Amino acid sequence: MNTLTTIDELAFAPQLQEVLEDPTSDHALLEATRTGDQDAFAELVSRYRNQITSYIYRMTSDYDGAVDLAQETFVRVYRARDRYQRSYAFSTYIYRIATNLAISELRKRKRRKLVSLTGFFQPSDGAEPQELNPPDCRPLQDSELVDAERRNAVQRAIGTLPEKYRAPLILRDVDGRSYDEIAKILETSEGTVKSRISRARGFLREKMRAYL
Amino acid sequence: MKETKCEAIRRELDELMLGDECSVDVTQHLRECGACREFHEKQTRLRQIVGGLGTIQAPPDFDFRLRARLANEPSGAAFHLRALQWPFATRGIAVAAMLVLFVGGVVLVRNAMKQNVVPQQKPSAVAVGQDDPTRPASRPDEVKPAEGVKPAEGVKPDSQTPSVVVASSDVVPRRNRGDRLSRPKPSLASIDRASEGASVMSLSQRQSAIFPIDASLQSLKVSIDDGDGNARTIFVPTISFGSQRVLATGNQFAQKGVW
Numbered sequence: 001m002n003t004l005t006t007i008d009e010l011a012f013a014p015q016l017q018e019v020l021e022d023p024t025s026d027h028a029l030l031e032a033t034r035t036g037d038q039d040a041f042a043e044l045v046s047r048y049r050n051q052i053t054s055y056i057y058r059m060t061s062d063y064d065g066a067v068d069l070a071q072e073t074f075v076r077v078y079r080a081r082d083r084y085q086r087s088y089a090f091s092t093y094i095y096r097i098a099t100n101l102a103i104s105e106l107r108k109r110k111r112r113k114l115v116s117l118t119g120f121f122q123p124s125d126g127a128e129p130q131e132l133n134p135p136d137c138r139p140l141q142d143s144e145l146v147d148a149e150r151r152n153a154v155q156r157a158i159g160t161l162p163e164k165y166r167a168p169l170i171l172r173d174v175d176g177r178s179y180d181e182i183a184k185i186l187e188t189s190e191g192t193v194k195s196r197i198s199r200a201r202g203f204l205r206e207k208m209r210a211y212l
Numbered sequence: 213m214k215e216t217k218c219e220a221i222r223r224e225l226d227e228l229m230l231g232d233e234c235s236v237d238v239t240q241h242l243r244e245c246g247a248c249r250e251f252h253e254k255q256t257r258l259r260q261i262v263g264g265l266g267t268i269q270a271p272p273d274f275d276f277r278l279r280a281r282l283a284n285e286p287s288g289a290a291f292h293l294r295a296l297q298w299p300f301a302t303r304g305i306a307v308a309a310m311l312v313l314f315v316g317g318v319v320l321v322r323n324a325m326k327q328n329v330v331p332q333q334k335p336s337a338v339a340v341g342q343d344d345p346t347r348p349a350s351r352p353d354e355v356k357p358a359e360g361v362k363p364a365e366g367v368k369p370d371s372q373t374p375s376v377v378v379a380s381s382d383v384v385p386r387r388n389r390g391d392r393l394s395r396p397k398p399s400l401a402s403i404d405r406a407s408e409g410a411s412v413m414s415l416s417q418r419q420s421a422i423f424p425i426d427a428s429l430q431s432l433k434v435s436i437d438d439g440d441g442n443a444r445t446i447f448v449p450t451i452s453f454g455s456q457r458v459l460a461t462g463n464q465f466a467q468k469g470v471w
């Protein structure tokens with residue numbers, strides 16, 4: 001006779017089996033990669049390359065650097081394929097690696113203390129930095145140009161956010177991830193994630209006032 | 213109360229996904245509160261703009277470059293093994309390098325000492341004693357006669373007595389205790405060098421000579437047997453190497469005791 005525990009297991013068993021047996025799931029692909037299937041890893045790369053590149057680009061505002069870091073993310077996944085644990089979704093796992101790399105890159109940049117051209121336009125008394133390209137309020141002929149200008153302004157505004165606000169905002173508002181997943185990616189609590197996203201939006205609202 | 217309700221409504225609006233429908237309470241509040249309605253409109257607009265950033269495409273050669281990069285990567289297992297072995301390998305290399313340096317240094321020093329050892333002769337001055345009876349007499353091997361080694365400055369060679377010849381201590385090889393015990397004691401004999409001219413000592417040689425005389429306040433007594441049973445005793449006065457006292461002010465070159 002089946003016990004209650006067994007019934008619970010039976011209730012979850014089909015989903016678990018489905019995940020395990022689905023050869024196209026991320027876990028299955030990584031499992032195949034572990035056994036030497038290069039095509040499986042290529043499939044994983046093709047699934048996540050754009051997402052990871054885009055995410056790192058939003059974090060760093062540097063396309064070439066973002067591509068390099070995205071490649072480094074996949075290299076790390078490949079290296080650690082034998083140590084991968086199924087406790088989290090693969091997307092959470094790979095986003096966590098990408099986040100760490102992006103934050104590390106941002107900190108390196110801070111240490112390098114590059115002379116920024118925008119720095120000449122920043123007040124020395126610690127006030128909010130001014131935009132190098134202030135929004136041009138004149139009406140434009142082409143709506144595409146308006147959209148392009150708005151996107152650039154948003155990207156610049158996101159780039160000015162502190163990294164602890166930047167990552168959850170991008171994950172939530174650009175990538176559309178859930179609070180739970182963001183909390184797992186950033187290894188923090190859901191409450192912290194919500195609070196940071198709310199503050200990040202507040203910052204953005206101030207910076208994007210001309211476009212709202 | 214209203215402020216608190218507005219905050220709660222805004223928090224709820226913040227947590228909604230874009231496009232999700234608001235609850236009845238929120239909708240009702242938005243109808244009544246203009247500030248929250250304006251907040252909601254701006255927030256929605258902002259999120260639309262941010263969400264409209266879209267996804268950046270990876271370059272077409274992304275896969276190719278990644279494959280090339282992975283091809284240059286060592287295999288995972290090998291990588292971990294190397295990572296584990298690297299600290300030990302580094303330490304091993306360091307220890308080996310230190311060992312090689314130590315052995316090389318020892319060999320070099322020994323070679324240098326062998327080259328500097330002058331062929332020994334029979335000791336001409338052998339009976340060496342001191343005024344202090346409590347002090348052990350200097351061993352014969354501490355005073356080494358050697359060719360070409362000049363007497364100390366101020367000690368004029370006596371034409372009637374054999375010259376006392378001392379060797380620089382840096383050419384005296386260190387002997388083992390066993391060697392010292394097994395070595396036969398030299399006979400008390402001296403060589404008459406009265407007919408020989410006094411050797412000239414150059415300044416550089418003087419500077420290099422080191423006399424194995426204890427720089428104590430006691431005088432040194434050297435007893436010499438000339439071979440005919442005539443014993444001669446030479447008192448070597450206390451040798452002072454001089455001293456200078458460096459003062460913070462005043463004469464820095466004043467002699468000792470002079471202030």
